[in-house]
Structures are given as structure tokens and as C-alpha cells.
Amino acid sequence: MHAHIAEAVKKPDLISLEPGLACLRFETMKVYSALGAVRHLLDTGAVRPGDTLIDSSSGIYAQALALACHRYGMKCHIVGSTTVDRSTRVQLEILGATLEQVAPSTDLRLDQEARVRRIAEILAANPSYHWMRQYHDAIHYRGYREVAESICREIPAGPLALVGGVGSGASTGGIVSYLRESGRDVTLVGVQPFGSVTFGSEHVADPDMIIAGIGSAIAFDNVRHKLYDRVHWVNFDCAVSGAVALLRSSGIFAGLSAGAAYLGALWERRRDDSPTYVFIAADTGHRYVDSAYARHEQAPDIDTLKPHEITSLDELRLPWSTADWPAVAP
Template identity: 30%
Template sequence: MTTAPPVHRSHTAGNPDLLPLLGRTPLARIQADLPHPHPGFWAKLECLSAGGMKARAAMSMLSGARRRGELRPGAPVVESTSGTMGIGLAFAGQALGHPVILVGDCELEPSMRQLLRTYGARLELVDRPAPRGGWQAARIARLREVLARTDDAYWPDQYNNPDNPAGYLSLAAELIGRLDHLDVLVCSVGTGGHSAGLVGPLRRRWPRLKVIGVDSVGSAIFGQPARPRLMRGLGSSIHPRNVRHEAFDEVHWVGAAEAVDACRRLARSSFVSGGWSTGAVALVSAWAAGAAPGAVVATVFPDGPHRYLGTVYDDDFCRAHGLTATAPATRPLEIPHPRAAEASGWTRCRTVVDPLAAPRGEAPAPHIPAPGGAV
């Protein structure tokens, strides 16, 4: 491992003029066929906020640490990222006057690496996943090394920091200010931050609100076995404490082929689109709207399409990974429990458990094929 150059404290007080660029994003009505016609749903377009959705959490975590004296003026911030939190922290670092060191991995897209460096962040990349916990565990191990050799460095720990969900209280307030009623909220789940931050205020406003979590096939968050995942920014190989399992009424695991199909349909007919998380929540939101005609359904599109031009929107990439070889599922396969079967495509479960609280010694889930397009 090469030794990185020392990090120098920032001598600036930050750039508070950036703060008005955060949040206050538009709410779009989405009626694209996904893949079938549906009554429509609302999508908060977080790609139109400076720093994207996770800038809200980044500002909350750094501001909270500064108030408590955990983050000294000008001290460096070190965090693990698959990309989107890195952009948010780059924004918060500039706004508050902190250099940012981001620990990524070799699967981080070259365009994202370039963008993060352009925003002033320093990157450390791990070159192989850990035997247990995959890329995320490998990044955390490197992060601890960086912390040990960097004076006064602060680790926000986005996976477990309660200031992460607190950053989305403003997003909840914006939804309440725009919607007269809400029946169903659909949330992508990675660190668990934005779902945990939204559920409390929205359920106080609408007590009968149904909350659907959207995870990635191969993610361990809701009790499925951890597997290598093509989709980034959605799901996890570890168990973030910010995930409020008890808040969800059901969970859907979405495969890469379904997410790609939804992203491309959005782009062709609604103009607004995004990456893996956006495609996954759009698919499930359209399904939820069609399953309960008359229900008001809302979701959050975390980012835009630009990061994914070489993956989701690249025909060669999709062919190489078998994402366009067969028709994606048009509705979810339902399983009675997260351990009843291992999903490999769009799958729904109305039993939501915290896997860390589940009984040990259970047999591993049998593998089942993804449902076909005609299901």
C-alpha cells in the first residue's frame, strides 16, 4: 500500500453561499409505462439539488459533529463511499471548510472518480473485496488505516450515525408542504438514512402511511444472503444500524435488469431518470400505484443519469452483463419470509425482519430463478 500525502487543514471558513443551493427540489408526476400503464406517482427529484440527495445527510452529519466538538475547524473528514455520499460530502466540505478524504474501491466508475477529485476530494481506492462484507468491509478497513495516520480526522460513519437520517427532515417537510395526502412511500435502502428520516414525520402527518423498502438482489439488509452486486448505491453487504426494519410494511428486492429497463423507460418518456436506485424505486412505485388505484404514491429519485452513462445507459455494458438478453420481470415474485428463498430478480416479501435479531441456525435460503416477463 502506498503512503498517501499528508492532509493539510483547510484555512478557509467555508463557503456558506452554497447552502441555499441545498434541497427545495421539485416534485414530478411520473406516468411512464414501467413496464405497463399505471395511475402515476410522485417523485422528488433530488438530482436537482446541489450535491444530490446525500448532501442533506452530509451537511447534517458534519454540522452535528461541529456542534459537539467532534469535528474541529478545518479538520479533515474521512468516509467510505460508493459515490453518492462522496458527492454530498464534497459539497458539505466546501460549504463548511473541511478537506474530504473518500475511501472507494476499484469498481467506482472512472467518471465518478474524476468528478470527486474535481470537487476537491482526495480518493483512496481498495483493490479487492474482503472475504466477508465485500467491498464495503474492505473500504471500512482502509478507512480505519487512513484515520490512524491523519491528525484530527473525523469519520461521519454514515451507516450508523443518527445525524444521517436527521438530515432528511427537510425532505420530509418539503413533501408535506407539497402533498395534500400520501398513502404509500417507496424508499430505496442503502445506509438506511433517508427512509429513517422520512418515516417519522410523514407517519405523524399521515398515520396510515404504508412504507415499502426497495433493496438490491444480493443485499443482506433485509435477511437475504450477501452476494456480489452489480448495482451500486442500493443495498449493502453489511448491516447499517440506521435501517429501521420495523418501519417497513414490505420489502422488494429488484434485479439489475429490471432497474435498467425502468431507467431507460423513464428517460425515454418522462425525461427525468437516474441510476440503479432510481430505476428500482420507479418500478416498485409504478407497481404500487397500479395495485391500489386511487392511492397517492411518492418516492425519491436520489440522483440523475449522468454517472451511469457507461453502465445503465450503455448498450455494450448491458449486453456484457446479460441485462438485455431476456425480458425483465413485469411483476414481483412473492415469498413468505426473507429466508424462504434467495431472490435473483424482482421479489416481494410482506414479512420484514431485522436479520441481526433473527434466530440463528436457520438453513440457508434455497435459490430460485427470477420471474420471467410473462409471469
């Protein structure tokens, strides 16, 4: 029996789609990160029950941190983007977390920088608050050891390929670090939207980009670029096609980052079918119903999609590009 809902909701399901291809499906993945980080802070005395934890979020981490604070008797304050939806806002309110959203901006960089500036103002006025720094503090890697251990238990011995949205870097980076630490032979394939600085696609804009949480307009210290072997840059339309195809073929209703990771995993498997491919579905598809799933009839068949293999970041182009990261890294 679980002591708290956060312990139950964090656990992923490893689902076999076909031989050599599995989906690591979360209800909300960042609960692992938040629980592991808060527990470590308490154990080391960096914070005490009743203290206020603060961070920036576009939605998923906000819910995760609120649940972790509820679990451990902490207060939670979120500086959120305008993408924090009504469902999340209401949950945060009932859980006792406070949320303030920055002014709307059509520029992702300005939105993220505005949130960071606001956190600095709050910390100046409230020096006892603890800034979680989900994008920069390696403490967020800690929670994913348990995920890596479950993959080792459930996936037979042999080479693995992990495919997932990069985002803050803690999830894919944490899982692959612990897998490699255990001795597994693992290839890491990162998925990015266009317009993200994380893997050098800021010069290619995707006007429809709403693939929340897998890219960034500012640098994240938790992204350890040397961990990644391959990168796929996927635009909104391709991610929708992948998500729709995933739901249609497997019944898995997941977010757009899962659709992009599914496309990447299928393509990598065509190139080399020797590893077992595990792709990450970090959240459910509910917040993308109107913006993405409702247009499923217009989504191109994934069999008609093919990435542009590049040898330089200057060659990046919509709607889908891919590369060996060490070969194109600046």
C-alpha cells in the same frame, strides 16, 4: 439566493407522473445527509472548521461529503471503492478532498470490509480525524426533515406510500420518520438488490448487480427494519427496464435505483391505489450510460415483468421478489 452550490444542488424536484404517482427527483440525494450531519457536528462542537472528516463511499456520498466540507471549511478524506468514477474523482480533487481507493475486488463484502479496515488504520495514525460513519451514525437522518416537510406541503392530505432504495437506511428511514412524526399516514416500501444482507437476500446472487448504494454485504446500523412495511428485491435487468421506462415515459434520467423504485411503485399501486405513491430518484443516470442505458433496446418491457410474492426469505428468487416485510422478517 443560495449561499453555496451545495444548498442549491440538494433540493429535490417533486414531479407528478400521473394522478396518485410522483417522483422525488434529486441530482444527488446524499448532499442533504452530509450537510445536515456536518452542520450538527459544528453546532455541537464535535468538530471545528479546518478539521478533517473521513468516511467510506462507493461514489455518491463522497461527492456529497466533499461539497459539505467545502461549504463549511472542513477537510475531507474518502476511502473509496473502485466504483468511484473518473468524473467524481476529478471533482473531489478540485474540491480539495483526498481520495484513496482500495484494491479491486469482485466480492462486495470484501470491498466494504477492506474500506472499513483502512479507515481504522487512518484513524489510528490520525486520531484528530472525525469518522462520519454514514452507515451507522443516526446523525445522517437529520438532513431529511426538510425533505419530509416539502412532501407534506406539496402532496395533499391523505395516505402516502414512499418507495425508495434502502442503502444506508438514512434517506428512506429519515424521510418516513419525519413524515410519521408530522402525523401523516405513510407506508414505507424499501427496494433492495439481490445479494444484500440488509433484508436477507445474501443467499441469492445477481451476477450483474451494479445497483450502487441500495444494498450491502455488511450490516448497517442506520437501517431500522421496523420502519419498512414492504420490500422489493430487484435484479439488474429489471432495474434497467424500470429506468428506461421512466426516461421514456417521463423524461426523467435517473440511476438504476430509481428504475427499481419506479417498478416497485407501479406494482404497489396496482395492489392498492388508495395512497399517493412517491418514489425516490436519488441521482441522475449519467454514470449508468455505458453499463445500463446503452442496452435499452434489449431491456424487457415493464408490462411483461411481475414480481414473485414470497412468504419466506427462502422463497426469494430472481429476477424480482416482493413481500410484506413483517411477515418474512427473521
